[in-house]
Amino acid sequence: MKKPLPIAVLVLIAGALFYFRYSAGHIIATGTPVENSKDNAINLEQGWSVRTQQAYYFTNQGSRILPYEWFLALEMPDSQALFRGDDNMRALRYLPTGPDSKWNPDGLPVGFVRGVDEKKQAWLGMTCAACHTGQIAYNGTTIRIDGGQTIADVDAFDLNLVAAMKKTAEDEEKFTRFATAVLGQSATTEGKTALRDALKKRTAALNDRNVANHYQSPNMPQYGYGRTDAIGQIFNKVLVHMNNMPDNALASDAPVSYPFLWGTHQSDVVQWTGFAPNGPLNIGSLIRNGGEVLGVYGEMEIPDDKQAHKYKSSIIVENIGLLEQWVATLRSPQWPEKILPPIDKALAEKGRVHYDKHCASCHAVVTRENEGMNYKSVLVDIEKVGTDSREYDNMIKLRKAGKFAGRKQAGVVGNEIPAETNGLDPLINSVVGGLLEHPLESIKANITIAKGEITAETIDAAAKSYVPGAPGEDNTSVLDRIFADFNQRRENLRTNPVVNTSLPMAPKKYKARPLTGIWATPPYLHNGSVPNLKEMLLPAAQRSKTFHLGTREYDPVNAGYKDMPEFDGKPSFTFDTALPGNSNAGHEYGTAELNDDQRKELLEYLKSL
Template structure:
């Protein structure tokens, strides 16, 4: 048995005695073209196999992220005005998805912005999967000029996580320095308990929280900006694991490998996850550990000690529920009632080209069988693929002081000892595993039902990036692992002919090239467009030039458009 397999087996051993089913999710099946009830503007749903209850659970269920006290964020003002930080226009500026207030969302939190309660009873604002993995496109009919939004569950967000974090800290700092802001904030937070002593305590706590969030922003600084639709999640997670949690400031590394948010449908069915395929998607404990690692990246807390078990903020059972919901999520079909219909003749020709040139790396799985079909992802070595290597090299080559992790077993109770120095992966496994072991009952409940059905074993391959089935690929721009190609048409061009720079931020969908529109808004906009410069390392748009058929004949321009048309049907 491999080290990774024995590691997960040891954790799983504590999890076999109890069973827990996810909360009932009967609800009403979401039909194609249904209007989103809590949306701002006219937004339609796409049928993806979920009920309304499943969707709302995915949007609202916390996973253990603790960004700020919940009572603060619902009254916090923007840095330069008295408008709420949660004002829909402000949320839309970050390109998260604002929602109207409903019974299940009484404070009108954006999709994936959640409320949880810790062991002391304190409520926290956090972020969950839906914040990063719910997409919303817009299409303006060329004749009527009517704009319709298209909600896609499990699709990449367009959001700028960094901008939101910077603006959140700016709002907190303004609350500390502007007495009138602080007075309004204190009155709203303290309510009947308002007093000079209470205000003094609140100010101290506000200073501490502001410093902590500001420090996080500082340690992740890089030479490039991510902009909309991209984030260096692995860099954030490793900095939390190796710098913040063990208290080793010098371990911080620039988070300089922005990646496009991956789409979630097909995740549970794959043998590996993440763009680099480093996370083996096998056995219950393995999935539980990789989901715990994700929580660390969005302000989850772990109290490291010399012991093998750690207190944490993880909501372990909820992580199990999330896996069940994603397992049931199907890809979005091209919505022909809103977007121009697919040219079926071109698509038929494109299907033949795809089978010859693309299907070796991107397996074709019919949408009707996607939820029940497991697949083995293709990991293409970086030397062959030729895309930007920064995410891969950062993950595998960066070295850190081991600190408190030195000499511990990677999975707390199993595996080889963590050396000094070390890469970030084994300490990450240790931090999450120790948290699971501290909460054996919750881990058992999550494992027994939500994870125990997984039996796949990890595979080994040369370091590279993952190729997966392209179901729903039309709704997942921008493309390549680092989001450096704006649309599917440009993916089929030689790298030298792809856009050297392009703008991100518009939700407007281009159904011809298939991606977000690159055009600047002609009128005053609710956002500042971000220009992605592909000449900067981390943003390179090189590689993936599989632009020949199997017999070596380059694609013609006509064949490129046939392929684009076919990929609309996946």
Template sequence: MKSLLRLTLSVLIISLVACSILQREGRYFSHPSTISKVDAIGSIPVRISLEQNWTDQTRMDFWFTSQGSRIIPYSWFMWLEQADSRALFRDAGHMEQLRYLPVASSAVNPAGLPIGFALDTDTQTGDAWLGLTCAACHTNQLDYQGTKILIEGAPTLANFVLFYQRLVNALTVTGKDDAKFERFAKRVLASDYSAESAAELRNSVLQISLAVAQRQLVNALPATYPADFTSYARLDAFGNIQNAASAFALHDLTNRNPPTAPVSYPFLWGTHQSDVVQWNASAPNTPIVGPLVRNIGEVVGVFGDLSITEAPWWQRVLGKKNSYSSTVKMLGLGHLEAWVKDLRSPQWPQQYLPGIDATKAAQGSVIYQQQCASCHQVITRSDEGQDYIAVKTPLIEVGTDPAMAWNAAHHKANTLILEGTKKDIIVGDKFSVQAPAIELAVNGVVGLVLKNPGEALKAGLIPEEHGKRSLLADELSSIEDYLQVNLAAREKLTVATKAASLLSESELHGLVYKARPLNGIWATAPYLHNGSVPNLWELLQLPEERIAEFWVGSREFDPVRVGYRVDQGLSKFRVRDDGGEVTPGNSNLGHRYGTELSDQQKWSLIEYMKTL
């Protein structure tokens, strides 16, 4: 089986090289100047927006500013049909079924695509690409009795794996089916259509189909996992980022780890203000470089095309061994981070949801101070823009599913071309034959920052211009200085994690999960980092008594239990497998805080959390 996988991946690598050559030649027939605004296909929902410190223009900018992600040519996505019908892939009903958020066409969204599906222009070829931006994964809609409420920065309910699987299938069928391809080609090529151009386009479609399929293969789960393991409202983004570096950037698609630890998409408000990010608190948020490095890593995980190759001979003479390239757009990331910095948590909208019982909430506030505040600090709305230090709770104490933290510590990969070089380029020990997979991603991100230091510094300063800069930002002058501070902070955070990686699988010492302030928590179901608990009421039940099977994908809000309806949806979340064993990554155990309260106390606590 392993030899077959290596053979398959080798074939796909050849295809990827061919695809890269084709891209440089600029033969995608999808230049921005040729893309006309078209109406969105299907019905676009009317949504209510809440006050979250953003203007309408900021919303639109956040939704559609490219961060350099590229999946397929933009015009292809405009006219691609679904694999099993003549309906277009971008049809609003289809995208809503995948739980993305269709919106109307506009100058920045010419094809009427969902929120976060952005147009990116290749500065070398002029080609227009479709990519994802932050908003695709961090914007959500909840419904209540016919009212649709849009929450900026909230975790999406989308099923990315299903979206990508259908995209791969649609491209494959389009390339193989004569009638389907003919319809596609005439729409894409328009007045440039000819037998010759159509043949060239078809060859491009076949090659791109292989290129997108190889990503699907690299991030495939072991056969022992159920097909809907990742499903709606969660994704192993951390695992995808690791593979983007170890497999794609280093050009060996067998150099991978299966992404077996899907987690809920985190909410964005408060992200810029926290001292650390990631569920396992592994990335420092130091000024200037911290947010930039975090965001570059995110783009690398969502089609940022990171590549690490041997440097040209004249650079090797000067001591530079490797060269780094990517489609990441750092200035776009700077603006996106600035908008996130301004974002505030949504307040419970009493004009659309049942009103809050003030007396019960007051009782709950006292309980919260006793049961919750030591980990989940209370931050007043007027202070949401202030920096805070997140609590890092030891995994052996909180007792929740260990898969995410464990994978981050234990996933290893071959270093290949990086062997013998400093792991952080400017500092650190030299890579041996193998290294933690995430260190390869960090190396790639550092390489991109150092490749364009002026642009990186400019991008890092954009969020700082929205407020008073820190003393650190005033004292340091170069991007290298900021990198040194960030890398030192990262090393300090990962000392315990590295120690944990040497322990046996029964040992979880040194691993932590991050506990955030709970502002706006009412709008962020499902709960626990892996989305294994559907609502706040279930979270307050004894772990062994929580429901172990429920529907996911429903937008219909339950304002009493605070979460989404669990009796309807698009897929079932199951804690246990058919044999009754907890599926690794799906455990709903742990987090026993507040579970010994009386029912009356629990309802009061929930009522208070609605006010946060």
């Protein structure tokens, strides 16, 4: 007979099952100003209230980049301008905001937050919104796309931040200004020395992170605007930094476009490779969000004791539950016909026929009234779709498990992690361990304030059914059932003669999803290698070999950003499809059968989704 899970585990599971709810208030209407936007952006109706939107932008999830006061005082490497200043944040393509907000009193860009650790140290962190908030501009009007792709250059942020910190520690005049801002005019010599030492230590840690992500990859393609290799960076976080194994790094050289978030919660699996299940019981979404925190500077300690399955971490469990709940209520943006040129409905109706014939078998049509319903994703063979495989290829590479070797997948259940592994099982083990470490009281506190059916009392009642000797489902653990599905797919992969890995997903596939709101999410393909929807409908040989990214100016005819060599007086990023990982080949469904007029019809229909 299997042993029941500890009560704390079940409380965590029950907490994940019933999302933390938030008072929605009035839904934001299309055309209303975005609160405190410095770009005078306006909203589209996407199912959120102002309160939910601002909470999504500025709720701390446990990311710790550098001490908060340091960030406020840090200067650019080559000038006295503040690193957090609007000019620099705009150049990196983050979204500056005003300071007149209870959510964001210091006017941080969207997705940058202040958090306080257990020692009362304030930290700068990132949240989902930094990478998943879009913005487009057309004829002088700026439109916010909640849950859309940022076009920020996250790699430049990481590298430039370390350069600024290093220069501050080395340059006496810069350091004096920095120390005065952080410590005050009356700072002692000892205090300044301690501050400089701490600055050097944190700079070294952030530099180590950058070195691991660029590990032995001199020809690594630049991420540029709107891309990152989140999975590669998360795997390095777990297998390199948390393992204390710098030589265990692999270059994070498979940058992909940020997926849009509407429909994420409703999908059975997420990520471009479809490796992360949302369920059952939504435990998968909690693990996914915990892993995301580790990827954006979250902290975790893995003990040497292989029997320990609770890990101290900076992950704020209750807040990632809240963030998931808000995303569950997010809806896709509709083409704003009072701002962009109206859709030709007659052409779009003809385009529907082409979509049903060439697209709908992979990209199901979801009506707006059904956007809140769950759906099953289509996973397509990469060889069949013909798109760049580097994202998948990197994920299945094996390296040393280190501290994770011999531990179970999910700490208390699952298969043992072998001595060589890809990053997924150690990641799952890490996040589950971080969830189990969080006190029962913090979970109950959030459930108690919920407006749904679930209260602390019902959680207690559910947990009691799993106490030894109490009635239950034959004492079968919930996590055992969850990982039965994981391990079945694991066996599918092990029988594949091409690879030998424990990655719990179908071999070599990418995820296809409903295309609701696709017009607002350029560039296209998983690696962002196609600039607009018009080119997505062309044979690969006719697509742009290079194009420019950086401007937010929208091209409503072709449904993408305008191809501009400069923006704001600065050079744009040149996307070169000849570089490794940047191929724009594949996904040619229907392109040979359609003529130019039919492509126009299909494009017009895509705008209407």
